[in-house]
Amino acid sequence: MLDLAEERARAVLGRWEARSLGVVRAGAAAEFARAAGESARELVDPSDPAFVVHPMYLVSLLRGEPGADAGELRPDGMYRDEVPGTDGLDVLLMAGGQEVRWTGDVRVGDRIEVRRALTAVERKHPGLLLLTVDKTYSAERGLLVEVTERFIVR
């Protein structure tokens, strides 16, 4: 199964795709901050004059509104397209880590497009595949955030 996942992943290496995350809403960003355990008013209260979107909000959001259809999910609850090459395969998926680089402030009202590509496929040992995905988050103003994310496939 892992061999097939690796073969599929290598076939889409470097292929960029885009998806809309919708418009950044103050209430949703504040709800995120509260769920993350923040208490600073500028993160959790949209009526605060100093309110800002939590910098981790966008990169933590797996889908925009209105969410996904049931058919977009794997039996394990992950999105079928979240980890390239694994759709339909009975493999175990884990997050390996991320690097997040901010180049601009995310603002309420920004319409966000996320682009991503699988940029590396490594077979660490026979039972473990490590996939690296690069992502960019942009608004009409330009690039806001870059992410390098790693997934462990077993």
Add this chain to the structure above:
Amino acid sequence: MTDHVPAVELAPDEVTLLRFGAVTRNTHRIHYDTAFARSEGLDGPVVMAQLHGCLFHRAAAAFAGEKGRVLSVAWQNRAPAHPGDRLRVTGTVREVDPATGEITLDLVEHREDPGILCCRGHAVVVLV
């Protein structure tokens, strides 16, 4: 400027994970389905990677102060954390770039009792 990053803590429970999963639309069953998580070899539901990232960001932002900025945060997951674990991020200054003013912080996150390393990473901040 201190050499140490002020510690930040979070003790996520099952409700925390439900709320965080809902607002991020993260439906992966390893975060809320105990039987499923165990079927994947875990001790139980696990804290989301992005929630670890939030704690790393909070530590970096606390070091940077109100007028500072966090330019980047990176972390590697080393061991899972579970609901009820108290997570604590600490760190030290690795280097200061005199040309740009950028400060690189080495950060670690442990789950207390028994002090297992959950994540290791770094952040880059600037103080204004």
